[in-house]
Amino acid sequence: MTSxxxxxxxxxxxxxxxxxxxxxxxxxxxxxxxxxxxxxxVSADLSLLEALDQLNExxxxxxxxxxxxxxxxxxxxxxxxGFLVNGQxxxxxxxxxxxxxxxxxxxxxxxLTLEPWRAxxxxxxxxxxxxxxxxxxxxxxxxxxxxxxxxAPEANAILVGQEQARSAFDTATCIGCGACVASCRNASASLxxxxxLAHLGQLPQGQPERTRRAQAMQGQMAAEGFxxxxxxxxxxxxCPQEISADWISWMRRESRR
Ligand code: FES
Numbered sequence: 001m002t003s004x005x006x007x008x009x010x011x012x013x014x015x016x017x018x019x020x021x022x023x024x025x026x027x028x029x030x031x032x033x034x035x036x037x038x039x040x041x042v043s044a045d046l047s048l049l050e051a052l053d054q055l056n057e058x059x060x061x062x063x064x065x066x067x068x069x070x071x072x073x074x075x076x077x078x079x080x081x082g083f084l085v086n087g088q089x090x091x092x093x094x095x096x097x098x099x100x101x102x103x104x105x106x107x108x109x110x111x112l113t114l115e116p117w118r119a120x121x122x123x124x125x126x127x128x129x130x131x132x133x134x135x136x137x138x139x140x141x142x143x144x145x146x147x148x149x150x151x152a153p154e155a156n157a158i159l160v161g162q163e164q165a166r167s168a169f170d171t172a173t174c175i176g177c178g179a180c181v182a183s184c185r186n187a188s189a190s191l192x193x194x195x196x197l198a199h200l201g202q203l204p205q206g207q208p209e210r211t212r213r214a215q216a217m218q219g220q221m222a223a224e225g226f227x228x229x230x231x232x233x234x235x236x237x238x239c240p241q242e243i244s245a246d247w248i249s250w251m252r253r254e255s256r257r
Contacts, residue, residue, distance in 0.1 A: 014044040016108040023115040044104040068127040079175030083128040089179035089238040117182035142216035143196040171198040173241040180235035186227025191235040194251035
């Protein structure tokens with residue numbers, strides 16, 4: 001009779017231990033500082049936000065204030081999340097929001113430094129959360145289409161070419177997370193504004209207000225104190241939607257139409 005090899009237990013999820021060095025600041029007026037916390041033997045399949053959830057459970061159990069960070073959809077759609085991971089907006093993985101970043105990206109024993117967006121346009125609320133209402137104000141200035149269209153038109157009444165539609169959609173994917181501003185040495189909102197202008201400016205419905213929209217949004221950008229674009233392309237590198245910085249050149253031409 002031949003002996004059977006022992007059945008090995010199913011391999012569990014990879015586990016790792018991390019140090020999280022997190023910027024803690026009680027309020028905009030308070031002094032902030034980095035605090036280091038340990039996470040021991042956590043699943044590598046946790047997202048970074050789930051790891052922060054786990055840390056917060058530990059902090060609450062110990063009677064400490066949990067870490068404040070923004071989130072909503074946790075699938076890269078809403079743009080609510082966002083902070084610096086080891087100095088990079090949304091962390092080291094390209095085309096990824098911080099809610100889509102998983103611990104398996106990091107080696108066992110790593111130290112992750114988490115800090116909020118550092119831009120004057122984004123005042124700190126607490127810890128990793130910043131106020132991004134300024135992006136809403138840029139949209140209110142003109143990032144919309146107010147043409148009265150009446151009832152829904154017949155689908156073939158206004159033809160939009162496939163390439164045109166695809167290009168407009170590419171720019172419409174901007175989720176307004178603010179990574180472009182936070183990673184720019186000038187804290188410029190150029191990629192955000194260019195994406196919004198290009199989204200509407202490429203479609204027939206956006207034509208009547210096209211010039212006014214470009215002037216209003218760029219005027220608001222200047223009034224809000226954003227810096228200018230010096231073509232360093234950090235914005236493009238960190239954009240989770242991979243929106244091209246070429247749209248900034250397009251925006252400059254747009255304002256001269
Ligand atoms: S929580 Fe919605 S994009 Fe990250």
